[in-house]
Each structure stands twice: as structure tokens, then as C-alpha cells.
Amino acid sequence: MSANPNSTDKPGRVSAAIVYLTIAFLLMPLLAIVPVSFTGARYLSMPKGNWSLRHYEALITNPVWFDSIKLSLGIALASAAIATMFAVMFGLGLWYVRNRFSTMLAALVFLPMVMPPVVSAIILYFFETSLIDIAPWIGFDSIGGVILAHVVVATPFALVTFMVSLSQIDRRIDMAARGLGASLWQSIFWIILPNARFGIISAAFFAFILSWEEISVTLFITSFNVVTLPRQMWNGMRDNIDPAIAAISVILISLTVLGILGRDLWRWQRARVAKAA
Secondary structure (H helix, E strand, C coil), X not given: CCCCCCCCCCCCHHHHHHHHHHHHHHHHHHHHHHHHHCECCCCCCCCCCCXXXXXXXXXXXXXXXXXXXXXXXXXXXXXXXXXXXXXXXHHHHHHHCCCHHHHHHHHHHCHHHHCCHHHHHHHHHHHHHCCCCCCHHHCCCCHHHHHHHHHHHHHHHHHHHHHHHHHCCCHHHHHHHHHCCCXXXXXXXXXXXXXXXXXXXXXXXXXXXXXHHCCXXXXXXXXXXXXXXXXXXXXXXXXXCCCHHHHHHHHXXXXXXXXXXXXXXXXXXXXXXXXHC
16 A cells, blocks of 8 residues: 655644643743742742842852762762763673573663662662671762662663664674774774764763762662762752752753753764765
8 A cells, every 4th residue: 555645744733732732731840940949038939029049159158058069970970980881891791792691691780770769779778788897988878888879770771871872883893893803802992882982971971860860769878978969959858948959950950951952962963964974
């Protein structure tokens, strides 16, 4: 049966209107945070003629907020680097060796992804409390312990992203390189990884975001010594609804939008260069 030549894959006006209305409905709660962040009051409220930047200033001048931002940034960078390294090494192993044993190992690595966060948090809590006397630097309520937990949570997602990038690489280029005399390590570092660089960058980005916003596991494995930004926001909502939470939320939303726009712009530029070539 032949397709209608007058048909088009573009959605109609009604379908496009429904999509745009759905997007607007989902974004309305996020947009409502923007004016709240500029309130001059000490509690969450809409500004009534008293617009102020005091809560944005508090994120820098208040050591409680500033220290939690610095701590979360350092933990997220370290967790993303370690999780990406593990994902790349394990992904290359799965790409080169395909057998039942590797499939079982992959299932174990993906286990934190399918388990409920509360279950992972309880397991990590008992694990890290048992390390307090043996290795306190990675035990309960330590920076190393938080990094360890975030690596466990983020590595499966980084691995999935990296494996998707590897699946798009033609295995024949590795065979050609090996046939021309390249060693295994030369083929990996000169052929495979350069072709999978976008997957590595994406894996690091996802791992960073997961660590930056992680709260469920962090609540179980920290107490008073390590207070990340999500935990500080949780404390601010539980003890006192601080409008600074709205300010940091606006900043995080803006950074996310800029990141998405930057990624799309980079992809558009790559497609334009490839089309021109």
C-alpha cells in the first residue's frame, strides 16, 4: 500500500497546541518560583512592591549556604570523575568481552539503578557505619563516604550513556587498527575513546547532575559534619522556609536551561559542519 504523497509528518495545529499547553502547564510551578525569589520578606511570599535581591546575596554572604554550595560542587566533580572512569573501563570491558559472565556483571552494576533509592540508602548506611572504625574517611558522615555513595548511585547511569555511544561505533575500525599493528591500548586511546568522546562527556554530565541533586541517600549517610546543598535546602524547608531556597532553585533551573541550550547549540553546530563537509 503506497503512502499518500500529500501526507506530512508534521503535527497539525491542534496537536501542536496541545503540546505547547502541556509544556506551559508543567512549567508554571517552576516559573512561579522566580518572583518568590525576589521577595523582600523573610518568608516565602510573592513580592508586593518590595522586590529585593537579599536572598540571592545570602547565598554568597551567608556561610551556611555558601559552604554547602562549595561542598556540593566538590563532591559532584569528584563523584562524576570517578563514576565516569568506572563507566568507561567497565563499558570497554563489556564491548570487548561478550559472554555470560560479563552479562552477570553488568546486571550487578545496574542493580542500584533498579532498586528503590530508600533501599540503596539503607544498604549504604549500614555499610558506611561499619567503616567508621576501619576507614573513617569513607565512613558515615564523611566527605569520602558521600562521594562513595554518589559514585555507586551515578555509575549505572553513566555506564548506560557510555554504552549507547559505544554501540554506535563500528567494530570494524578497531579490527582495522589491530590489523595494521596497533596494540589493544593504542586502539582504545587512539580509536575507540576519541570516537566515543561525546558519550564520555554526556556520562560525566549525567553523573555530575545526579550527584549535585542527590538527597535521598545523602540524608541517610550524613548527620552534621557533611551538609550538601540539597541537604541544606531540605533543612531549610523542614525547620524554617527560607526564601533563599527559591533563589537557589531559580539559579539551578537557569543553569539547567543554559546547559540544555548549550548542548543543543553544539549538536546543531556539529550537524552543520558535517553537512558542509
